[in-house]
Amino acid sequence: MSAAGCRDAPTVVADPSKRRLVALVGPPNCGKSTLFNHLTGMRQKVANYPGVTVEKRTGVARLPGGSEVELVDLPGVYSMAPQSEDERISHDVLLGKADGLRRPDGVVIILDSTNLGRHLAAAAPIIGLGMPVLVALNMADDLKQRGGSVDPVELSKRLGAPTALMSARTGEGIEPLVEFLEGSLGLPAPVELPVIQDVPQCRAWASEIGARAGYRAPAPPIWTRRFDRVFLHPVAGPLIFMAVVVAVFQTIFTAAVPLMDAVQEAVAISGGWIEQTMPESMLRSLLIEGVWGGVGSVVVFLPQILLLFLFIGVLEDSGYLARAALIADRTMARAGLQGKSFIPLLSAYACAVPAILAARTIENQRDRTATILIAPFMTCSARLPVYTLIIAAFIPERPVLGQVMGTRAATMIGLYVLGFVAALATAKLLKSSILKSRGTPFMLELPPYRLPTLRGLGLRLLDRAKVFLRRAGTIILGTTVVLWMLASVPLQDGAPPPIEDSFAGVLGRTIEPLVEPLGFNWKIGIGLITSLAAREVIVGTLGTIYGMEDDEESLQAALQRDLSFGGAVALLVFFAFAMQCMSTVAVVRRETAGWKWPALQFAYMTSVAWICAFLAKQLLPG
Amino acid sequence: MERLDLPEADARRLMELGFVPGHRVVFANRSPFGDPRVYQVDGAEVALRRDTALHIVLRAVDAAATDRQR
Numbered sequence: 238m239s240a241a242g243c244r245d246a247p248t249v250v251a252d253p254s255k256r257r258l259v260a261l262v263g264p265p266n267c268g269k270s271t272l273f274n275h276l277t278g279m280r281q282k283v284a285n286y287p288g289v290t291v292e293k294r295t296g297v298a299r300l301p302g303g304s305e306v307e308l309v310d311l312p313g314v315y316s317m318a319p320q321s322e323d324e325r326i327s328h329d330v331l332l333g334k335a336d337g338l339r340r341p342d343g344v345v346i347i348l349d350s351t352n353l354g355r356h357l358a359a360a361a362p363i364i365g366l367g368m369p370v371l372v373a374l375n376m377a378d379d380l381k382q383r384g385g386s387v388d389p390v391e392l393s394k395r396l397g398a399p400t401a402l403m404s405a406r407t408g409e410g411i412e413p414l415v416e417f418l419e420g421s422l423g424l425p426a427p428v429e430l431p432v433i434q435d436v437p438q439c440r441a442w443a444s445e446i447g448a449r450a451g452y453r454a455p456a457p458p459i460w461t462r463r464f465d466r467v468f469l470h471p472v473a474g475p476l477i478f479m480a481v482v483v484a485v486f487q488t489i490f491t492a493a494v495p496l497m498d499a500v501q502e503a504v505a506i507s508g509g510w511i512e513q514t515m516p517e518s519m520l521r522s523l524l525i526e527g528v529w530g531g532v533g534s535v536v537v538f539l540p541q542i543l544l545l546f547l548f549i550g551v552l553e554d555s556g557y558l559a560r561a562a563l564i565a566d567r568t569m570a571r572a573g574l575q576g577k578s579f580i581p582l583l584s585a586y587a588c589a590v591p592a593i594l595a596a597r598t599i600e601n602q603r604d605r606t607a608t609i610l611i612a613p614f615m616t617c618s619a620r621l622p623v624y625t626l627i628i629a630a631f632i633p634e635r636p637v638l639g640q641v642m643g644t645r646a647a648t649m650i651g652l653y654v655l656g657f658v659a660a661l662a663t664a665k666l667l668k669s670s671i672l673k674s675r676g677t678p679f680m681l682e683l684p685p686y687r688l689p690t691l692r693g694l695g696l697r698l699l700d701r702a703k704v705f706l707r708r709a710g711t712i713i714l715g716t717t718v719v720l721w722m723l724a725s726v727p728l729q730d731g732a733p734p735p736i737e738d739s740f741a742g743v744l745g746r747t748i749e750p751l752v753e754p755l756g757f758n759w760k761i762g763i764g765l766i767t768s769l770a771a772r773e774v775i776v777g778t779l780g781t782i783y784g785m786e787d788d789e790e791s792l793q794a795a796l797q798r799d800l801s802f803g804g805a806v807a808l809l810v811f812f813a814f815a816m817q818c819m820s821t822v823a824v825v826r827r828e829t830a831g832w833k834w835p836a837l838q839f840a841y842m843t844s845v846a847w848i849c850a851f852l853a854k855q856l857l858p859g
Numbered sequence: 860m861e862r863l864d865l866p867e868a869d870a871r872r873l874m875e876l877g878f879v880p881g882h883r884v885v886f887a888n889r890s891p892f893g894d895p896r897v898y899q900v901d902g903a904e905v906a907l908r909r910d911t912a913l914h915i916v917l918r919a920v921d922a923a924a925t926d927r928q929r
Contacts (some may be wrong), residue, residue: 315872315875315876316871316875351902352901352902352903354901354902355876355877355901355902355903359875436871436874436875436879437874437879437880437881440874440879440901454902457899461904462887465887465888465897466888469888469889469890469891469897470891471891471892471893472891474890474891475891563890563895563897563906564890564891564892566890566894566895566906566908567890567892567894570908678865678869678872678873678907678908678910678911678914679895679906679907679908679911680872680873680876680905680906680907680911681895681905681906682876682903682904682905682906683897683903683904683905683906
């Protein structure tokens, strides 16, 4: 939290329309997001550009002088030749052609100073736009440490634009950037630039400019080499990969428990307090059974989800994730998928919606469709509450690998593997039938290993917490309130009916024949319907229904009474495969421009889920 | 490195990653199962599958820094 004293400065509430807009651009792995986080802190907003699905990240930076600047973080691009959707957006924003955003008043180009030759080549076309520009030479600490150097003043002359040799991680050397944001945003001096469409020419130009500015490339990152010799070792590599996965899940299961207990306790105490202070009424019943019983039982899972994202953040920021992609590539290749599908699939572990959007970077249309179709099989974080609830109720905790891993974590890993295998099998099926294609080549840049920053991780978690709580406050709250109403009418003699006779009960019993072969009763049937809104809603739904029946019994105990072991496994399997998420259906429709693919996908996933759940129920004892 | 025998869009991407004719490509590492391999080019490390790497035409500079050629 050392944003150059920004926070101590007096706040000037400026007219937002008078704020300057400055764009941050740069190639992937240049530390652009770190700089964006450093400048804006928590004053960030993520939205979409209208009409397209590229994320638009904007934020406000408060400068020491008291003024404010609006920043927009453009997608990482290697060039200004608009090949992918991401590049087109960056291109359009800089030319003032993007909808929903005016043309920026200035541009900050962020380059990795340890790799200046290649990155300067990417900067040339942006400087060529003739907008006020500053070139930030990021990762100066790395450069110095590895024995490289560059003269920023000389480079500035050659580029015709101011430069800042700085580190976004520490904030060191950021002053010229702050001056640029505060100052007059002068136009670049005219300099000779290469033909921007010609990559070799841009690269040659960059070498020349670099040489004139005394650029000495740093020694190769020795530690990265050493780490890679271990992490990519034929034997140790895959073993470490597996150890990382086991450690992540074991921690999610054990370390999150005290925190989850604390949240549970808080929900229970506040619910009890309402029960005592409010007079008996319909409103009290709505609050306790609907809101507290429903939303409360979902909010309990916040610590677990944050812990999962903490791990993903550490793996991504440290650079290990790129190595994991490399280790997994052979498996992907066997399913006919290319490396570019890996990143969308990986982000599907968080949520299928951004994953499907991330598939935009795949130029090959058929590969992209295949990736979109399999992404919802990956175990998203909304499944976590469902899995945890069932596992905690039905799987006794016993050690599996000595003291390293328990049965519960093992079951959880098994479910993740199940989703992954289903995704790959489906990909294989699609790629060998309706979506056959010659793949585009796999190219993956491996960034050097870096220590993740607390700030970066903290902002990530804050972001995820906001998303989760927003869902709890909107979709989950909405469905539980509607469900509570359906479960409270029609009134019999002015009082709510027994739950079996309510509208919800009638609906549940109507569909019971469909779910009965899976070992589910009508209450779980209702949960399957409401969870179409979002998977974790089933937890809230069951919390509400069982809460209305009996206030005292815990949700776990009620489920143990109502589900056999086979039925519990069937429920897990159903959730692993079914496309219980309307947001995903909507985004697939938008991305594939029509109902054909989402309809096919929904029917396919639901059938697979039903059949596999049926088999699980029939083959397992109890 | 001499040239890229790939469709234009793919070749362009590779060039942006540093595979520009005239640059030195050094084999750096292999992934645990042997493919993809990691190459060091223009100050960065880039992983490519064998079928892509086969389309990059190289000229040997010296024995130590030579990689597979077409």
